[in-house]
Amino acid sequence: MIVDLRSDTVTQATKEMKEAMLMAEVGDDVLGDDPSVIALENLVAKRFGHESGLFCPSGTMTNQIAIKVHTNAPGEVICDELAHIYRYEGGGMAFNSGVSNRLIQGDRGRFTLEQLKAEINPDDIHFPPTQLVSLENTCNKAGGCYWSLSELERISNFCKNEGLPLHLDGARIYNALVAQNTSEAKMGKFFDSISLCLSKGLGAPVGSVLTGTADFIKKARRIRKIFGGGMRQAGYIAAAGIYALNHHVERLAIDHKNAKELGQLLKQKPYVKDIKPVDTNIVIFQLNTDVSMQDFIANLDNKGIRVVSMGPQTIRLVTHLDIGDQEMDKLKKEL
Numbered sequence: 001m002i003v004d005l006r007s008d009t010v011t012q013a014t015k016e017m018k019e020a021m022l023m024a025e026v027g028d029d030v031l032g033d034d035p036s037v038i039a040l041e042n043l044v045a046k047r048f049g050h051e052s053g054l055f056c057p058s059g060t061m062t063n064q065i066a067i068k069v070h071t072n073a074p075g076e077v078i079c080d081e082l083a084h085i086y087r088y089e090g091g092g093m094a095f096n097s098g099v100s101n102r103l104i105q106g107d108r109g110r111f112t113l114e115q116l117k118a119e120i121n122p123d124d125i126h127f128p129p130t131q132l133v134s135l136e137n138t139c140n141k142a143g144g145c146y147w148s149l150s151e152l153e154r155i156s157n158f159c160k161n162e163g164l165p166l167h168l169d170g171a172r173i174y175n176a177l178v179a180q181n182t183s184e185a186k187m188g189k190f191f192d193s194i195s196l197c198l199s200k201g202l203g204a205p206v207g208s209v210l211t212g213t214a215d216f217i218k219k220a221r222r223i224r225k226i227f228g229g230g231m232r233q234a235g236y237i238a239a240a241g242i243y244a245l246n247h248h249v250e251r252l253a254i255d256h257k258n259a260k261e262l263g264q265l266l267k268q269k270p271y272v273k274d275i276k277p278v279d280t281n282i283v284i285f286q287l288n289t290d291v292s293m294q295d296f297i298a299n300l301d302n303k304g305i306r307v308v309s310m311g312p313q314t315i316r317l318v319t320h321l322d323i324g325d326q327e328m329d330k331l332k333k334e335l
């Protein structure tokens with residue numbers, strides 16, 4: 001048995017999800033008449049209390065489209081130094097939108113309103129105009145931690161007063177919602193745009209949805225076309241997303257419980273130097289200096305356990321839909 005903990009993106013579609021895909025009614029989404037895509041976009045927008053949605057091939061694309069629509073070169077985007085949009089999207093902000101980055105050193109990917117205020121540029125020709133604030137919830141590189149609703153509210157109120165758009169990289173927003181037992185609508189009202197990934201904890205094979213006002217999504221649709229993200233009978237994969245949204249949300253609590261168990265287990269291992277708090281489905285730990293990371297990963301691989309490195313001596317494990325009791329038993333024996 002292979003236990004793949006490299007990411008929550010590795011899940012296989014369930015039989016029921018495949019059936020939903022097979023039965024999907026489809027059209028041509030670039031021409032705007034794929035009923036399953038329209039249903040998915042409306043479902044996500046409605047849940048988060050936004051006017052419209054846009055189905056895209058990836059979370060990178062939804063983030064990059066949002067940045068493109070919200071900004072004008074030579075603007076500046078404020079985000080945490082651990083943010084996916086800054087670290088893992090290939091420099092897309094500069095490449096696609098001609099904007100620079102202002103990085104905040106937050107607490108595990110989360111910063112305070114006071115930290116944000118200190119980074120807003122004055123209206124002065126020396127500085128790029130601050131045009132967008134982007135938050136990541138949960139924060140991947142920080143180990144899946146989530147933002148407090150009170151800090152989100154403070155930041156959101158401030159951005160609204162300043163007329164500064166606020167974007168959410170919500171690749172794993174449902175992990176945060178389930179962990180905090182809160183609703184999409186409550187989260188949605190804080191943000192001007194949200195990027196939600198269907199292909200991570202929710203277990204769909206492909207796709208992300210961007211939400212915002214009708215006007216924002218109209219512009220985003222144009223950018224999606226330019227980025228080459230217009231898909232035709234995309235309803236087959238949209239149907240998987242709808243299935244995931246209707247069946248795979250509450251079960252994220254299982255992933256969180258499993259991740260916490262793995263965290264407890266690893267704490268006791270002699271090869272572990274340090275482990276980040278486990279808040280949702282991501283476990284990040286550091287190996288002792290006398291352990292070779294390459295050998296550690298290779299040894300696990302030989303036992304059928306796949307993990308990834310997240311930096312020097314740093315390993316990440318992610319729990320997901322395909323990690324059940326049997327997989328957990330194997331991990332308890334073999335880790």
Ligand SMILES: Cc1ncc(COP(=O)(O)O)c(C=O)c1O
Nearest residue numbers: 058059060061084136140169171
């Ligand atoms: C926080 C976060 N945002 C965005 C993305 C990008 O998603 P995709 O891989 O679909 O481009 C990821 C992917 O891992 C992520 O972890």
